[in-house]
Amino acid sequence: MRPLIAVAVASVFAAAHAQQPAGEAPPWKQGMNPEQASSTLHPFAPHMTGRDAKELPLNTLKVPAGFKVEVWAEGIPEARSLALGDKGTVFVSNRLAKNVYAVVDKGGKREVKTILKGLNAPNGIVFSKGTLFLAERDKISRYDGIEDQLDNPPQPKVVVDNLDPTKQAGHFWKYLALGPDGKLYFNIGSPGNIVMPSYMQASVMRVDPKDGKLETVAIGVRNSVGMDFDPKTKDLWFTNHARDWLGDDSPNDTLHHVSLKSKGVTNFGYPFCHQGDTPDPEYGKDRSCKEFAKPALKLGTHIAPLGAKFYTGKMFPAEYQGNLFIAMHGSWNRTVKQGYNVMRVSFDAKGNPKMQPFVTGFLADEKADPPMWGRPVDLLVMKDGSMLFSDDYNGILYRVSYSK
Amino acid sequence: MKRLLAVAALALAGAATAADPAAGKAKAAACVQCHGPEGNSQNPAIPSLASQPAQMIATQLFQFREGNRKDPQMSPMAANLSNADMNDLAAYFASVKAPLPAYRSRPESAAAGAELTKKNNCVQCHGPALRGQQHIPRLAGQQHDYLLAQLRLFKASKRADMDGNMTSAAQGLNEQDIDVLADYLAGLPAN
Secondary structure, three states, X not given: OOOOOOOOOOHHHHHHOOOOOOOOOOHHHXXXXXHHOOOOOOOOOOOOOOOOHHHOOHHHXXXXXXXXXXXXXXXXXXXXXXXXXXXXXXXXXXXXXXXXXXXXXXXXXXXXXXXXXXXXXXXXXXXXXXXXXXXXXXXXXXXXXXXXXXXXXXXXXXXXXXXXXXXXXXXXXXXXXXXXXXXXXXEEOOOOOOOOOOOOOOEEEEEXXXXXXXXXXXXXXXXXXXXXXXXXXXXXXXXXXXXXXOOOOOOEEEEEEEOOOOOOOEEXXXXXXXXXXXEOOOOOOOOOHHHOOOOOEEEEEOOOEEEEEEOOOOOOOHHHOOOEEXXXXXXXXXXXXXXXXEEEXXXXXXXXXXXXXXXXXXXXXXXXXXXXXXXEEEEEEOOOXXXXXXXXXXXXXXXXXXXX | OOOOOOOOOOEEOOOOOOOOHHXXXXXXXXXXXXXXXXXXXXXXXXXXXXXXXXXXXXXXXXXXXXXXXXXXXXXXXXXXXXXXXXXXXXXXXXXXXXXXXXXXOOOOHHHHHHHHHHHOOHHHHHOOOOOOEOOEOOOOOOOHHHHHHHHHHHHOOOOOOOOOXXXXXXXXXXXXXXXXXXXXXXXXXXX
């Protein structure tokens, strides 16, 4: 689960913390019970200057037989979300570094360029038909023709703005995905760990880049930082981070599924109900989980699912076609840590999802602080069918390939 | 929106080498002019770097280079450092021992300061002995005037703050709290 981040004490933030002395606790501590006051659990920050791959125990990474994982590029501060240009450029975003980077493959050597600077939490990134779409804290912009002018990028055009009217303290970074309907899908997170969201918060939204028209797709979503569309059914699938401070084993982070044909807005329950079946101890008192849509899959407690991508390449074996890969960035809010891996979700004939490990080994010591040496964030299927994934903790992109 | 025009490559994959304290020491000649011998500051307004967590030092250098944190002296110093330079410098200063602080806290600050560090969650991130961890700085034995200035800046939401935690935490402090905290922290042993 991501740390909650405050900038200034906006009024909404003060209101959200009304039960606690204002401004004293870091926002990610919001929702702790008194017995947890001496907890030493805390979120982890990335190495902003990156770490050299040579320093890292890469030989501890494990992949299924026939697969290979290797470092593809390094030196990309806080490498987060990934997008692939038409001409092979890999665009890399972040939350904290305020830049966007481009990785250009030059005959086996990867050159890292800083192409945009001074952005406001530029976490969401999508490339389509020559245009780079970028979701910052408060707006979504487009950079047309950018891949042909990486050294002199075009001026952005705003698709939609005013996405953060309250300057919310937590979960203000946005993931961005392009739907089969040509619309841009993104999250607006809950402003705190466990607080009553205001209008537009704790939601999945979409905007039509043609006219800037906004629509709500789902609500009751604490924070989704990974989404993709099933290549067959065109349905939306997204990951969600459940609340903190309910203990090591509750509640699960979740995978959700919404048909784009469904009418209206689906409500997944936050802050009243977690994981589809667990009422919140405070907000759930007067509500029933039966009111809300259920998740498609429970992913693990505090495991922090980020990027989710369907495999659409040709390199991996046939049984991997249409599988959904999920990058697990956590957990920090657990005394015994889990996750820090890439998981594979396959579907049976009835479409029921089943999860198994795909890339493991970043979790070195489940009780250490920090417990891990790397943190997967987002995934990208390359033209050759290999799959990249980012690691913001070290500023590294890894490549997973397969050969018989 | 500010944009960077033509930018040289930051790094080539595989070209960098591991963070190296010896290399950092060789690059630290300019740093120790102000931060003191081996990064043990002699100036109350300038922070000590010795025995600070390596990730913290590299993160702050990064913030200066990227323009997120601004300072008339430090911004130009960091402007031309590569990520590898920052990691080397961080590895060096983190490896140096800090002597007992010359600063003497007021006796009455001992209990009051300790209480404030608990009440305001300082110990949760900076550690029970306030010696820092990961990206979080050591406060124990840090220079008094520097601590005072930074706490005031956080309180005023004017200090660069990567994840917002300190800006948030400082809102609960009044000027007297800040005075007691700086006095208490500056006298604590660093190692």
